[in-house]
Amino acid sequence: MAHTAHAESQLSDPELDRLYADFDHAHLNPLWTQLDSLMPGTPSPRAVPFVWKWSTLYPLAQRAGDLVPVGRGGERRAIALANPGLGGAPYLTPTLWAAIQYLGPKETAPEHRHSQNAFRFVVEGDGVWTVVNGDPVAMRRGDLLLTPGWAFHGHHNETDQPMAWLDGLDIPLVHYTDTGFFEFGADGVTDESTPDISRSERLWAHPGLRPLVGLDTRTSSPMAAYRWEHTDAALREQLALEDEGFSATTEPGHAAVRYTNPTTGGDVLPTIRAEFHRLRAGASTRARRDVGSAAYQVFDGSGEFHLGDTTYSVGKGDLIVVPSWVEWSIHADDELDLFTFSDAPVVERLGFHRTITRQGA
Amino acid sequence: MAHTAHAESQLSDPELDRLYADFDHAHLNPLWTQLDSLMPGTPSPRAVPFVWKWSTLYPLAQRAGDLVPVGRGGERRAIALANPGLGGAPYLTPTLWAAIQYLGPKETAPEHRHSQNAFRFVVEGDGVWTVVNGDPVAMRRGDLLLTPGWAFHGHHNETDQPMAWLDGLDIPLVHYTDTGFFEFGADGVTDESTPDISRSERLWAHPGLRPLVGLDTRTSSPMAAYRWEHTDAALREQLALEDEGFSATTEPGHAAVRYTNPTTGGDVLPTIRAEFHRLRAGASTRARRDVGSAAYQVFDGSGEFHLGDTTYSVGKGDLIVVPSWVEWSIHADDELDLFTFSDAPVVERLGFHRTITRQGA
Amino acid sequence: MAHTAHAESQLSDPELDRLYADFDHAHLNPLWTQLDSLMPGTPSPRAVPFVWKWSTLYPLAQRAGDLVPVGRGGERRAIALANPGLGGAPYLTPTLWAAIQYLGPKETAPEHRHSQNAFRFVVEGDGVWTVVNGDPVAMRRGDLLLTPGWAFHGHHNETDQPMAWLDGLDIPLVHYTDTGFFEFGADGVTDESTPDISRSERLWAHPGLRPLVGLDTRTSSPMAAYRWEHTDAALREQLALEDEGFSATTEPGHAAVRYTNPTTGGDVLPTIRAEFHRLRAGASTRARRDVGSAAYQVFDGSGEFHLGDTTYSVGKGDLIVVPSWVEWSIHADDELDLFTFSDAPVVERLGFHRTITRQGA
Amino acid sequence: MAHTAHAESQLSDPELDRLYADFDHAHLNPLWTQLDSLMPGTPSPRAVPFVWKWSTLYPLAQRAGDLVPVGRGGERRAIALANPGLGGAPYLTPTLWAAIQYLGPKETAPEHRHSQNAFRFVVEGDGVWTVVNGDPVAMRRGDLLLTPGWAFHGHHNETDQPMAWLDGLDIPLVHYTDTGFFEFGADGVTDESTPDISRSERLWAHPGLRPLVGLDTRTSSPMAAYRWEHTDAALREQLALEDEGFSATTEPGHAAVRYTNPTTGGDVLPTIRAEFHRLRAGASTRARRDVGSAAYQVFDGSGEFHLGDTTYSVGKGDLIVVPSWVEWSIHADDELDLFTFSDAPVVERLGFHRTITRQGA
Structure with a gap:
C-alpha cells in the first residue's frame, strides 16, 4: 500500500527550502515528507527471507x-x-x-x-x-x-x-x-x-509438578534444559492421536509444541518464543502471515519453505528466516522436524500481534 | 480471645424484650448480642482435628x-x-x-x-x-x-x-x-x-511443553492424571540435591511438590490445592498455623501428627484432617510419604491467607 | 431436578443397618443416601427471596x-x-x-x-x-x-x-x-x-490518575469513599448518551456502573461486588438467573421486583435479597435508583459463575 | 565499561582474512570482533540528552x-x-x-x-x-x-x-x-x-466507576482525554497532604501522578507511559538512572535539568529528552509543572527494567 503524493510542487519554493534548512538546524524533521516510509500500510521489513x-x-x-x-x-x-x-x-x-x-x-x-x-x-x-x-x-x-x-x-x-x-x-x-x-x-x-x-x-522437569521451594512467578523459565526425548515423545503422541481420530495436531499432519515457563505457562523467555514442529511426509501448512519475525532450523528431514514468492528447498541444519508479515508456508517432502523461535512474546506483550491465514489454498 | 461483656443488665428490660421480639418478627437480628461467635478473635472452627x-x-x-x-x-x-x-x-x-x-x-x-x-x-x-x-x-x-x-x-x-x-x-x-x-x-x-x-x-504430560492446540488459559488443569513415577522422582531428586548440598527441600529432610495446572503454573483446581510431601526418617516439620483447612493421607511410612495439643500416630492409608488455624507439625518415624490437599486456593483467591510458623521449636 | 430412587428396599436389611451404625461410629457418612440434597441439579438455596x-x-x-x-x-x-x-x-x-x-x-x-x-x-x-x-x-x-x-x-x-x-x-x-x-x-x-x-x-479520586506513591496492586480499593455526585453523573450521562443514540446503557433505559478498585480495574473488595443501577420510569430488566447471591437497596423511586413467582413493590430504603439462581427482574414505576451488592467476586474467582437470561420476554 | 582486547594480532593473517571474506559472502558476521559495541557493559545510547x-x-x-x-x-x-x-x-x-x-x-x-x-x-x-x-x-x-x-x-x-x-x-x-x-x-x-x-x-471519567457496558480488559485506556483540572487537583492535593504531614508525595516537594487505563490500573498505552510531575519552588529530585528513554515538556514554571554532566535551564514549552541510563535530576526554580512520557511499559513488559538512585546527594 502506498500513500498518495503530497505537495511535491512546493519543494522548489525557496521559502520552504529555508524552512527545511531551519528545521534541520533545530534538529527537527517534518513528518509529511516521510510518512510513507515511516508508517507504511503494512509491515515493510528491510530484513528479507x-x-x-x-x-x-x-x-x-x-x-x-x-x-x-x-x-x-x-x-x-x-x-x-x-x-x-x-x-x-x-x-x-x-x-x-x-x-x-x-x-x-x-x-x-x-x-x-x-x-x-x-x-x-x-x-x-x-x-x-x-x-x-x-x-x-x-x-x-x-x-x-x-x-x-x-x-x-x-x-x-x-x-x-x-x-x-x-x-x-x-x-x-x-x-x-x-x-x-x-x-x-x-x-x-x-x-x-x-x-x-x-x-x-x-x-x-517433572510434568505438572513444582517444587515447593519454587512457588514464585519467574520472568523466564527456571528449567535450563528441555530434552529431546520429551519433545519427540510429545510430537509422536500428537500424530498418534490424530491417527486415532482425536484432535491433537495444529493442522492435519502437523504436530507442534511450545516450550514454556512452568511458573506461568507462558513463553520460556520474555522476548523469545521457542517451539518445535513436526510435519508428516507430504503435509503442508496453510499459508499465513504474522506480525513479528521468526526463524526455523531443520532438525531432520527435508522439505520446502515458501516465503513470499520464492520456494527454498531445505534439509538438516538449514536455517530459514521469516521476516514480519511475509507470507509463509512449509511443505514436508519426508517427515520434517523443525525447531523454531521468534519474537512473538515482544509483539504480543506490546499489543501488536496480527495473523492472517489464507483461506482455501 | 473473648469480647468483653456488654449491657447484660439491660437484658431483663421489658422494652428491650419487646424490641428483640419485634426484631425477630421482622427477620432482624442484633449484632451486639452475638459478635463474639460471629467474629471471633482468631478462626474458631467447629471442625476438629x-x-x-x-x-x-x-x-x-x-x-x-x-x-x-x-x-x-x-x-x-x-x-x-x-x-x-x-x-x-x-x-x-x-x-x-x-x-x-x-x-x-x-x-x-x-x-x-x-x-x-x-x-x-x-x-x-x-x-x-x-x-x-x-x-x-x-x-x-x-x-x-x-x-x-x-x-x-x-x-x-x-x-x-x-x-x-x-x-x-x-x-x-x-x-x-x-x-x-x-x-x-x-x-x-x-x-x-x-x-x-x-x-x-x-x-x-511432557515437562515444560504445551501442545499448540492448547494455548488458552484453563481454570483447571487439562492433565487428567499425575503419575506416581513423576512425583516419586521429583521428591527423590529434592532429597538427593539436599544431600549434595543444594537448596531444594522445603525444610531439612522435607521434600515437597505441588501439583499444578500447566496452563498457568497455579493450582490444579480453582478450589483445591494438592501436594505431595516426603519426610526423611527422623525429620520433623516446624510447627505452624494456616488459615484454611487441609487433609493428609499417609501414602507410605509411619510417623506422628501433632495437631493442637494432641499427637496422633499414623500409618499407611490413614487420613488426617487439620482445621483452620490449628497448630500442626509432622514427625517421620521412618520415611514418610504424604499426599495432602487443602482449600488454600479459596483462601488465597479471596485474600484471607495468613500463616505463622513457630520460631525456635 | 430430582435424582432417582436407589436401593430403598435394602434399607430394612439388618446387615445394612449394622453397616450404617458402624459408619456412624467411625464418623463416616455414605454419599448414596444423600446425593440429592448434597449435589442438587441446580442451586437450591435455603435462603429465600x-x-x-x-x-x-x-x-x-x-x-x-x-x-x-x-x-x-x-x-x-x-x-x-x-x-x-x-x-x-x-x-x-x-x-x-x-x-x-x-x-x-x-x-x-x-x-x-x-x-x-x-x-x-x-x-x-x-x-x-x-x-x-x-x-x-x-x-x-x-x-x-x-x-x-x-x-x-x-x-x-x-x-x-x-x-x-x-x-x-x-x-x-x-x-x-x-x-x-x-x-x-x-x-x-x-x-x-x-x-x-x-x-x-x-x-x-481523580479519574484515570494514580499517585506515584500508590503504584502497587491492592487486594481492595484504596479509595475509602465513592461519592454520590460521581455516581449520579455517570448514570445521568449513560442515559443522555442513550438519548443521543449511542451505546452506553446495559439495556434500554437501564444505566449501571460498577464501583472498582483503581489499582486493578476489578471489584472494590475481594469478596463483594458493588454497583449502582438506574432505570428510567417504565423500564424493565430482562429476566435472568445468576449463580451467587445479591441484594438491592432502593435509593430513590419506586418499582417492582419479580423474584421467582412473586412480585414485590418497593420504595425508598427497602432492601431486597436475591438468592442464587432465583429468576429476577426489575420494573421501574418512576425513575428507580438502586444500590446493589453481591458475592459475585467469590463466585467468579472460584470459577462457578453462570448466568442465563430469558430470551424474548 | 570496556571489553578487553582480543586476538587483534591475528587480523593480518591471510587465512583469517579469507575466512572473514567467506563469512561476508555467506552473510555471516563474527561476534568476537564486535562484542563491545553489540553488548556494552551498560546501555550506551546513540541518542543524546x-x-x-x-x-x-x-x-x-x-x-x-x-x-x-x-x-x-x-x-x-x-x-x-x-x-x-x-x-x-x-x-x-x-x-x-x-x-x-x-x-x-x-x-x-x-x-x-x-x-x-x-x-x-x-x-x-x-x-x-x-x-x-x-x-x-x-x-x-x-x-x-x-x-x-x-x-x-x-x-x-x-x-x-x-x-x-x-x-x-x-x-x-x-x-x-x-x-x-x-x-x-x-x-x-x-x-x-x-x-x-x-x-x-x-x-x-468518573473516579472509581466503570460502566457496565465496559467490563472487558482493554489494551489501551478507553478514556480519550485526561483533563487538566483533574491532574492539577491531584497534584495540589498531594502537596497539601504533604503540608499536613501525610505521605503523599514521591519525594519532598515532588508531587506526581501517572495517567492510567481504568480497565487495568496500568499504563494508558501498551508502549508509552505518561505522567505529570509538580515540583515546589526550590525542590530537587534525587539523581537517578533508568533503563529506557523518557521525555519531559515544561508545562509551567522554570528550572534546571541535570542530564549527565550538563545542566539545562528550561521554561514553558521546552522539551527535554533523557536517553536510557543517563543520570538525571531536576531542580525547580519556581513551581515547576512537567508533563512526561517514556517507553517504560516496553522496558517493564519485556523484563529489562532497572533503576538506580544516587544515595546521599
Whole structure:
C-alpha cells in the first residue's frame, strides 16, 4: 500500500527550502515528507527471507575453530547470521540474533552475564556442558537450553570432538532499545562436573509438578534444559492421536509444541518464543502471515519453505528466516522436524500481534 | 480471645424484650448480642482435628461393597469422612469433602457431571479406569487423577479385584454457596478402552511443553492424571540435591511438590490445592498455623501428627484432617510419604491467607 | 431436578443397618443416601427471596438507639437482616451479611479491625465520619464507603441528629470458612477531624490518575469513599448518551456502573461486588438467573421486583435479597435508583459463575 | 565499561582474512570482533540528552503553517524532534517519536488509523477537536488526549486561531520491529460536533466507576482525554497532604501522578507511559538512572535539568529528552509543572527494567 503524493510542487519554493534548512538546524524533521516510509500500510521489513545452508555454515565454523581462539574478550566463537537486508548488521531480524557457536575439543568459553536472553539449540553432537548460574547443563542433539537474562554462563567441551550449535538471543532488540548490561564472570566455568541432567531439571522437569521451594512467578523459565526425548515423545503422541481420530495436531499432519515457563505457562523467555514442529511426509501448512519475525532450523528431514514468492528447498541444519508479515508456508517432502523461535512474546506483550491465514489454498 | 461483656443488665428490660421480639418478627437480628461467635478473635472452627485409620475405613468400604449396589441414583459407593465437630454433616471441613470410594470387580459407576471439582488419589491397588469427558484414565497406586468441575465422568473396574481410593471434592463449599449444578450422563462409560495413559497425558504430560492446540488459559488443569513415577522422582531428586548440598527441600529432610495446572503454573483446581510431601526418617516439620483447612493421607511410612495439643500416630492409608488455624507439625518415624490437599486456593483467591510458623521449636 | 430412587428396599436389611451404625461410629457418612440434597441439579438455596421495608427497619433502629448503648463489647448498634430461609441465622445470604447501623447524636462506635471486608451505603442523612486506618471519611446520602479487611475503623456522629445506614460484610462466608481474625482498637476514634473528603480521596479520586506513591496492586480499593455526585453523573450521562443514540446503557433505559478498585480495574473488595443501577420510569430488566447471591437497596423511586413467582413493590430504603439462581427482574414505576451488592467476586474467582437470561420476554 | 582486547594480532593473517571474506559472502558476521559495541557493559545510547526550546519550536511550526498545507498524503503538519545523536532520523529516542503538530484556523487533518499508539498533550491553546473513532474530543491546555493503536482519528480547528500541541507516538519502535499497519479514513472528520467533553469521558471519567457496558480488559485506556483540572487537583492535593504531614508525595516537594487505563490500573498505552510531575519552588529530585528513554515538556514554571554532566535551564514549552541510563535530576526554580512520557511499559513488559538512585546527594 502506498500513500498518495503530497505537495511535491512546493519543494522548489525557496521559502520552504529555508524552512527545511531551519528545521534541520533545530534538529527537527517534518513528518509529511516521510510518512510513507515511516508508517507504511503494512509491515515493510528491510530484513528479507533467506536460507543459510548447514553445509555452508558448519565448514566455516570449523575453519573459525582452527583460526580463532576462544577466550576473554571475544568471549565466544559465535558466527552470526546477518540478514542480507539489514546492511551488514549481524542481525537475523531487527529483534533476533542467531549464530553458530563452535567449541573445539577441551575448549572453554569463559563465564559472563548480560541482560540479553539466550537459548541454544543442538542440531547435532554432544559433549559440551553450559554452566548456567553454576549449574552444569549437558548439551545433546535435540535439546533446547536456556540462559535467561543476567544469568552467568560459560561453556566447556569435555570431549576430543568439536561441537557446534545454534545460539539465539534478543541482542538486536536490546541494542536498539538501549536496555542491556554486560558483566564478566569467572575465566573458567564455576562447576566443571558433567552430570547427565542439570540440577534445574532435577527440580523442575517433572510434568505438572513444582517444587515447593519454587512457588514464585519467574520472568523466564527456571528449567535450563528441555530434552529431546520429551519433545519427540510429545510430537509422536500428537500424530498418534490424530491417527486415532482425536484432535491433537495444529493442522492435519502437523504436530507442534511450545516450550514454556512452568511458573506461568507462558513463553520460556520474555522476548523469545521457542517451539518445535513436526510435519508428516507430504503435509503442508496453510499459508499465513504474522506480525513479528521468526526463524526455523531443520532438525531432520527435508522439505520446502515458501516465503513470499520464492520456494527454498531445505534439509538438516538449514536455517530459514521469516521476516514480519511475509507470507509463509512449509511443505514436508519426508517427515520434517523443525525447531523454531521468534519474537512473538515482544509483539504480543506490546499489543501488536496480527495473523492472517489464507483461506482455501 | 473473648469480647468483653456488654449491657447484660439491660437484658431483663421489658422494652428491650419487646424490641428483640419485634426484631425477630421482622427477620432482624442484633449484632451486639452475638459478635463474639460471629467474629471471633482468631478462626474458631467447629471442625476438629481427627484421624481416620485405614484399618477401619477399608473393611467398612468392603462391607459396603458387599451390601450396596453402585448405579444410577446413588451414583457412587463413596463413604464420606464426617468431621466429628460438624454435627454429623458428611464434611471433612467446611469447604472439603473426602470419601473412600470402592468399586467391586467388573463394576461400573455411571457417568455424570457437576460443578464441584474433584480429584482422586490412589493409596493402593489398580485396575479401575475413570473416564473423564470420554478420555479413559487408568488409576494406579500413587496417582492423582483430576475431574474438574462440569467434566463428565464415570468409573469402571476391569479386574476381578475390588479397588478403593480417596475422593476429594469441594462439595461443602459449593453447597454452602449455592453454586452447584448436576447432570446425569451415560449409564455406562462412554469409552471402555483401557489404555495405560490417558489422551490428556499424551497431549500434556511432557515437562515444560504445551501442545499448540492448547494455548488458552484453563481454570483447571487439562492433565487428567499425575503419575506416581513423576512425583516419586521429583521428591527423590529434592532429597538427593539436599544431600549434595543444594537448596531444594522445603525444610531439612522435607521434600515437597505441588501439583499444578500447566496452563498457568497455579493450582490444579480453582478450589483445591494438592501436594505431595516426603519426610526423611527422623525429620520433623516446624510447627505452624494456616488459615484454611487441609487433609493428609499417609501414602507410605509411619510417623506422628501433632495437631493442637494432641499427637496422633499414623500409618499407611490413614487420613488426617487439620482445621483452620490449628497448630500442626509432622514427625517421620521412618520415611514418610504424604499426599495432602487443602482449600488454600479459596483462601488465597479471596485474600484471607495468613500463616505463622513457630520460631525456635 | 430430582435424582432417582436407589436401593430403598435394602434399607430394612439388618446387615445394612449394622453397616450404617458402624459408619456412624467411625464418623463416616455414605454419599448414596444423600446425593440429592448434597449435589442438587441446580442451586437450591435455603435462603429465600425477601424484602425488608425501610418503614419497618428505620423505626426499629430508632428504638434500638434509645435502648441499647454503643460501645466496647457489642461494638456496633447494627441490626442484621436475617434471611427467613436461614433458620434464624443473622445472614442475608450464605455469604453476605447486611445490617442497618444506627448512631445517635454525638455517639461514637469504637475502633476495631477484622478480616471481614465491609462497606457502608448511605440511603439518607449525614453527619457521621467513619475513620478508616486513621483517615476520617464523611458519610453522606448516596455515598459508598469502604472498610477493607483488617483496616481499623470507628464511627462518630458529630451532629445532634441520629444517622442510619446500610452495612454490608462477608461475615457469613468468613465465618463458614474459618478465615477471620478480629482485634480491638482505640476506644474513641483516632482522628476526630471532620473534613469534607478523606485523604484517600484526595490521593485517589481523580479519574484515570494514580499517585506515584500508590503504584502497587491492592487486594481492595484504596479509595475509602465513592461519592454520590460521581455516581449520579455517570448514570445521568449513560442515559443522555442513550438519548443521543449511542451505546452506553446495559439495556434500554437501564444505566449501571460498577464501583472498582483503581489499582486493578476489578471489584472494590475481594469478596463483594458493588454497583449502582438506574432505570428510567417504565423500564424493565430482562429476566435472568445468576449463580451467587445479591441484594438491592432502593435509593430513590419506586418499582417492582419479580423474584421467582412473586412480585414485590418497593420504595425508598427497602432492601431486597436475591438468592442464587432465583429468576429476577426489575420494573421501574418512576425513575428507580438502586444500590446493589453481591458475592459475585467469590463466585467468579472460584470459577462457578453462570448466568442465563430469558430470551424474548 | 570496556571489553578487553582480543586476538587483534591475528587480523593480518591471510587465512583469517579469507575466512572473514567467506563469512561476508555467506552473510555471516563474527561476534568476537564486535562484542563491545553489540553488548556494552551498560546501555550506551546513540541518542543524546537534548533540549528543544519552545521559543524555537513554535515559530517554526507557525512558518510551516504558512507554507505547508495539511491534507491527504502528508496527513499531518507535524514537525518531529530529531535526536541529534540519531543521525538525522526523525526520532526522539529509539522507541519514541515526538512532534509539534500545528493546525491553522479552520483547518482539518483528515482521518486515518495506524498500529502506532499516540497521545497528544496541550501546552497552550484550545479550539481543536480530535475525533477518535467518531468521538469528538476537545483539546485544551493541560489535557492529555489518547489515540490508541488502530483507532481512526482526525483533527479539526474550529477557531480563527492556530493551535499547536505535542504529539507522542511509538513510531520508531513500531518501525524498527516491523509491526505497523496504516489505513486512510474519511477526508474530513466523521463527527464535526464540538462538545466540551467526549463521549468516552462521559462513560469513563468518573473516579472509581466503570460502566457496565465496559467490563472487558482493554489494551489501551478507553478514556480519550485526561483533563487538566483533574491532574492539577491531584497534584495540589498531594502537596497539601504533604503540608499536613501525610505521605503523599514521591519525594519532598515532588508531587506526581501517572495517567492510567481504568480497565487495568496500568499504563494508558501498551508502549508509552505518561505522567505529570509538580515540583515546589526550590525542590530537587534525587539523581537517578533508568533503563529506557523518557521525555519531559515544561508545562509551567522554570528550572534546571541535570542530564549527565550538563545542566539545562528550561521554561514553558521546552522539551527535554533523557536517553536510557543517563543520570538525571531536576531542580525547580519556581513551581515547576512537567508533563512526561517514556517507553517504560516496553522496558517493564519485556523484563529489562532497572533503576538506580544516587544515595546521599
